[in-house]
Amino acid sequence: xxxxxxxxxxxxxxxxxxxxxxxxxxxxxxxxxxxxxxxxxxxxxxxxxxxxxxxxxxxxxxxxxxxxxxxxxxxxxxxxxxxxxxxxxxxxxxxxxxxxxxxxxxxxxxxxxxxxxxxxxxxxxxxxxxxxxxxxxxxxxxxxxxxxxxxxxxxxxxxxxxxxxxxxxxxxxxxxxxxxxxxxxxxxxxxxxxxxxxxxxxxxxxxxxxxxxxxxxxxxxxxxxxxxxxxxxxxxxxxxxxxxxxxxxxxxxxxxxxxxxxxxxxxxxxxxxxxxxxxxxxxxxxxxxxxxxxxxxxxxxxxxxxxxxxxxxxxxxxxxx
Amino acid sequence: xxxxxxxxxxxxxxxxxxxxxxxxxxxxxxxxxxxxxxxxxxxxxxxxxxxxxxxxxxxxxxxxxxxxxxxxxxxxxxxxxxxxxxxxxxxxxxxxxxxxxxxxxxxxxxxxxxxxxxxxxxxxxxxxxxxxxxxxxxxxxxxxxxxxxxxxxxxxxxxxxxxxxxxxxxxxxxxxxxxxxxxxxxxxxxxxxxxxxxxxxxxxxxxxxxxxxxxxxxxxxxxxxxxxxxxxxxxxxxxxxxxxxxxxxxxxxxxxxxxxxxxxxxxxxxxxxxx
Numbered sequence: 176x177x178x179x180x181x182x183x184x185x186x187x188x189x190x191x192x193x194x195x196x197x198x199x200x201x202x203x204x205x206x207x208x209x210x211x212x213x214x215x216x217x218x219x220x221x222x223x224x225x226x227x228x229x230x231x232x233x234x235x236x237x238x239x240x241x242x243x244x245x246x247x248x249x250x251x252x253x254x255x256x257x258x259x260x261x262x263x264x265x266x267x268x269x270x271x272x273x274x275x276x277x278x279x280x281x282x283x284x285x286x287x288x289x290x291x292x293x294x295x296x297x298x299x300x301x302x303x304x305x306x307x308x309x310x311x312x313x314x315x316x317x318x319x320x321x322x323x324x325x326x327x328x329x330x331x332x333x334x335x336x337x338x339x340x341x342x343x344x345x346x347x348x349x350x351x352x353x354x355x356x357x358x359x360x361x362x363x364x365x366x367x368x369x370x371x372x373x374x375x376x377x378x379x380x381x382x383x384x385x386x387x388x389x390x391x392x393x394x395x396x397x398x399x400x401x402x403x404x405x406x407x408x409x410x411x412x413x414x415x416x417x418x419x420x421x422x423x424x425x426x427x428x429x430x431x432x433x434x435x436x437x438x439x440x441x442x443x444x445x446x447x448x449x450x451x452x453x454x455x456x457x458x459x460x461x462x463x464x465x466x467x468x469x470x471x472x473x474x475x476x477x478x479x480x481x482x483x484x485x486x487x488x489x490x491x492x493x494x495x496x
Numbered sequence: 497x498x499x500x501x502x503x504x505x506x507x508x509x510x511x512x513x514x515x516x517x518x519x520x521x522x523x524x525x526x527x528x529x530x531x532x533x534x535x536x537x538x539x540x541x542x543x544x545x546x547x548x549x550x551x552x553x554x555x556x557x558x559x560x561x562x563x564x565x566x567x568x569x570x571x572x573x574x575x576x577x578x579x580x581x582x583x584x585x586x587x588x589x590x591x592x593x594x595x596x597x598x599x600x601x602x603x604x605x606x607x608x609x610x611x612x613x614x615x616x617x618x619x620x621x622x623x624x625x626x627x628x629x630x631x632x633x634x635x636x637x638x639x640x641x642x643x644x645x646x647x648x649x650x651x652x653x654x655x656x657x658x659x660x661x662x663x664x665x666x667x668x669x670x671x672x673x674x675x676x677x678x679x680x681x682x683x684x685x686x687x688x689x690x691x692x693x694x695x696x697x698x699x700x701x702x703x704x705x706x707x708x709x710x711x712x713x714x715x716x717x718x719x720x721x722x723x724x725x726x727x728x729x730x731x732x733x734x735x736x737x738x739x740x741x742x743x744x745x746x747x748x749x750x751x752x753x754x755x756x757x758x759x760x761x762x763x764x765x766x767x768x769x770x771x
Contacts, residue, residue, distance in 0.1 A: 208596040215587035215650060219605065222643035223612055229620035290514060296507050305511045308519035314753035315522060316704045318721040319746040322728055323525045326735050334524060334541045369518065432615040433706040437725050451615040451707075458619045459711055471616035478613055486604070 230475070234468035243464060255469035265453075265470070269477075272429065272449040275360070279428040282368045284421055287375025292405075294380040306377075313373035321437045324366045328352040353439045356446035363438050363447065367431060375420055382413045415492070422485045426478060450474045529553065529740040536736050552740035556727070559741070565723040572634055572719060573702040576641035577695045583642075584649035584694070585687075589679065591650070592657040609647040614640075615707050622711045632716035641705055645698035652697075656690030657683065696756045700749055720745050 237251040339347035441448035458467015530548040668678040
């Protein structure tokens with residue numbers, strides 16, 4: 176945590192004074208932090224707090240295209256919620272979202288860790304070489320990389336189908352990846368994992384360079400293999416890193432919208448809709464703004480529960496320190 | 497002997513495979529953008545476009561609204577980043593250097609706000625913009641993008657300000673500077689790397705944003721992400737033009753990132769990983 180002490184107003188001689196400063200500067204020093212925070216607080220209240228509140232309010236309304244056009248406010252209590260919570264589609268989508276998040280995060284964390292370990296092992300030039308490709312993947316704007324992946328997996332001229340055909344899977348030559356739920360998800364997951372591994376790998380590598388080499392040597396002297404070194408040296412030293420990164424990735428993947436929506440609009444037959452996409456399609460595309468907001472609130476509650484869990488762990492760790 | 501060579505070279509072999517895996521989509525985008533149409537739709541992919549062409553780029557930059565969208569994207573992104581830098585510098589100075597009631601709460605709120613689910617709040621943001629007659633305008637985009645990057649900016653700058661030794665400020669104040677002068681003359685210049693790395697991530701976030709502009713600006717004031725997805729459906733199977741458009745969209749970010757990433761990675765780690 177950052178140094179938080181106040182700087183005492185210096186006296187002419189440069190030594191801190193214990194005398195009583197005049198009331199004016201005192202008051203100013205006391206309210207200065209709040210003045211500095213004011214713009215940030217106002218922005219957060221109006222630009223984040225208000226949309227959050229509005230989401231909750233709208234979720235208790237019957238708001239479809241008619242009400243939207245005529246500016247009508249029709250409260251309908253918990254109807255949107257009971258409708259969603261008793262709706263099989265909602266639970267399917269929730270299950271799909273959870274599975275989607277788990278698969279992505281496991282692949283990202285395992286892949287990122289392995290790539291980070293590899294970076295640590297490589298010689299200087301090889302490391303630079305690999306880092307360059309990781310940086311390019313990391314920096315690709317999501318909309319651009321989503322477009323590129325649809326091109327790589329294009330049915331007729333996609334390079335992936337050509338490669339699979341060359342490798343002997345001749346059935347794949349004209350395969351339409353976006354006609355099936357699982358193959359669409361495969362492409363989306365590949366895209367997300369490809370784009371997310373660099374962040375984890377670089378942080379992992381940065382973390383590894385902080386571990387003193389003596390620790391490895393000692394472990395090796397004791398006859399530890401690679402796995403043992405990882406579980407008894409690396410993992411314990413980098414536990415905060417693993418915790419924070421896993422948590423961040425869970426949140427990011429759970430919220431992922433652009434990759435899923437821009438790839439195939441949640442298709443085929445709405446089978447790749449995750450919760451954010453579901454909220455968007457129900458709310459905006461189908462003009463059920465109240466329903467969409469109820470789905471949004473339910474999603475926010477799930478994210479909130481995750482965050483609360485994580486913050487508790489963090490606070491506990493702070494207490495231990 | 498042979499065994500040890502294999503033992504030493506397998507990490508390099510894996511590194512080469514990974515290099516191809518990570519770079520190929522980027523390479524394929526750029527190379528397709530330069531290929532002749534006959535090479536793009538050939539049954540055997542052409543891996544090196546020897547007879548390149550610029551016609552796809554020509555089609556992309558002359559497509560409807562391209563330059564308007566470029567302008568819009570820059571206005572919105574730069575506006576959001578600058579506004580968040582100003583607000584965040586003030587706030588992070590307070591958080592890093594002062595003791596006050598409610599400091600912990602503020603830090604916690606900022607941490608939570610960093611994870612705000614904008615993706616599912618599009619509906620309420622739409623209603624807010626509509627009720628204020630601001631649909632299809634650049635202003636709501638700019639201020640909401642500002643809010644999206646603000647928590648991260650505060651978080652990261654806080655780390656950078658805390659890293660500037662307090663003694664520097666104190667000695668400036670001893671020399672007769674006021675606290676504000678001490679900040680402007682001493683701390684601010686040292687913050688340059690922090691400001692750069694935070695604005696890089698702010699830039700990427702705002703440049704990339706898709707769900708909000710998708711719903712707010714259907715009839716005007718659109719930005720490049722929207723143009724790019726629309727372009728893809730409008731141009732159908734014209735992959736050359738689509739990849740040229742994607743490349744044009746990605747280039748500013750790629751350039752910025754490659755130049756600034758060294759500083760940025762440190763900032764990112766400080767902001768995201770260290771509690």
